[in-house]
Amino acid sequence: MSNSFEGYGVQNTGRFEAGRDVVIHVDKQPNASVEVDRRRALFESLQFEQMDAREWSIKKAHAQTCAWFLNTPEYFNWTHEDALHNGHNFLWIKGKPGAGKSTLMKFLLGHLRNQRQPTGGKEIFLSFFFNARGHDLERTTVGLYRSLLLQLLEARTDLQYALDKVRLGHCWTVESLKSVLEEAVRGLCGHSLICLVDALDECEEAQIRDMVSFLSGPDIIPNGVRICFASRHYPHVSVKTAIEIVLESQTGHDKDIASYLNSALIIKDGPLAEQIRCDLQKKASGIFMWVVLVVDILNREYDAGRQHSLLRLIQQLPDDLHELFHSILTRDNNNMDGLLLCIQWVLFAEQPLTPKQLYFAILSGLEPDVLESCHSDAISEDNIKKYILNNSKGLAESTKSEIPTVQFIHESVRDFLLKDDGFSKIRPDFLANVSGQSHITLRQCCVVYMNMEALADLGESSHKVVTRDFPFLEYANRGILYHAEQAEIHGLGQRSFLATFPRPKWVKHHNVLEKKKGAPVYLQSQSFVHPS
Secondary structure (H helix, E strand, O other): OOOOOOOOOOOOOOOOOOOOOOOOOOOOOOOHHHHHHHHHHHHHOOOOOOOOHHHHHOOOOOOOOOHHHHHOHHHHHHHOOOOOOOOOOEEEEEOOOOOOHHHHHHHHHHHHHHOOOOOOOOOEEEEEEOOOOOOHHHOOHHHHHHHHHHHHHHHOHHHHHHHHHOOOOOOOOHHHHHHHHHHHHHOOOOOOEEEEEEOHHHOOHHHHHHHHHHHOOOOOHHHOEEEEEEEOOOOOOOOOOEEEEEHHHOHHHHHHHHHHHHHHOOOOOOHHHHHHHHHHHHHHOOOHHHHHHHHHHHHHHHHOOOHHHHHHHHHHOOOOHHHHHHHHHHOOOOOHHHHHHHHHHHHHOOOOOOHHHHHHHHHHHHOHHHOOOOOOOOOOHHHHHHHHHHHHOOOEEEOOOOOOOEEEOOHHHHHHHHHOOHHHHHOHHHOOOHHHHHHHHHHHHHHHHHOOHHHOOOOOOOHHHHHHHOOOHHHHHHHHHHHHHHHHHOOOOOHHHHHOOOHHHHHHHHHHHOHHHOOOOOOOOOOOOOOO
16 A cells, blocks of 8 residues: 655654655655745634634724724824824823723724725734733734734735745744744835734733834834834833823713713613713713723613612712722622632633533533533523623623633723732632632532533544533543642642542543544553643
């Protein structure tokens, strides 16, 4: 028997085994079509699944809001045709957490894409929205550069020659991405490049400093590049040519909040409605997120027939965003176990979970007796959405990406829980070791899921069938060891857990899940071998 392979650029990136002699003949030279294929492969390697997840998850600007920004002197100076000559390459929008920076950035991106091009369509628009609640590439500059480079080479396919110095199979690094991006930007030849980068504060500060230094350096800016950043008031990174604007101090921003109150509050007319709008405008201090959350609370009170208590409720509500989160999470004692478990999964999962995965993850910890019966088509997407909404008390939501995952509605929720000791306000007994105790809880959820009777005999089921019928199994199989390891790192020993670890069951599930990858794990005697 013999097999032949015809191609160019053969590379072995893993283990290669052969039962008998292998002969490889290299007798073909690269040609134009091969070079095109090579560039295409490198271009496609820049992509990652959640690249646009954060942008799509940001709610569209409310009607009649954000347009005021287009008339500010700061925006005019940045977009004016003389901006590059006057050194106004950078526009930096700063604001408090929850002020509405991301919504404004999404509005600006849409406006720039839709406006009539005065230079004959020569502008190229790139964007990236950092997301500390997402996957690794969503919160690092590696993800930023991959996304920006992909967008640029997609808009200007003639610049893909910049990929020629990169070998196939290359693992993208910050430095290699910067090098290719520099090469591509140098080839713009008269086209202006406008780049919007949101939520710099949701990336590690050292990475942001390096990124700002690179983008404001001599290899990027002189090539007709304009950049708009948005961040909180930190990290404080100086750019000499940056035009700064503070969102919450703008009159137009206050008018946006007033406009939102006029349309979103159920109670519309009369002295009471006017008083409510006035009180909320004062207490908001420019924090749009605070207004949105409070309006939702007031509307529910009004729907419950408690119109008489609205003014008193406004006085009782804290004007600090973190304190408002505390109030929302503890305003009643209903389902506190579900709330805690939902928060732990969103915070400490190895990677963001899909709505179905989170649904079964919570059930595994709260109601294991109904876990098997819930694996049916009768559990609709709408039921899952309501379940997560109820357990998170409205502070978690699904992204609008191709593969939706669940995250907090805003990064400030995570800040409240981890940086502002929010856990101690929900569960005081967790203050000593929040991370360690949480990983123990999540590890146990994985154990419970793996112990379902329905998983006792998977037979010859394919990977596709198993992951469809048991959405949480793949995570549980990997997560059980991840959470045990994290608990150990945080000072909670795992010797007793390893002594009772369900090895045969774990291996059986692992082999079914890895069937496509051809990497089975075999048990030898009774010793436990970490799958890595």
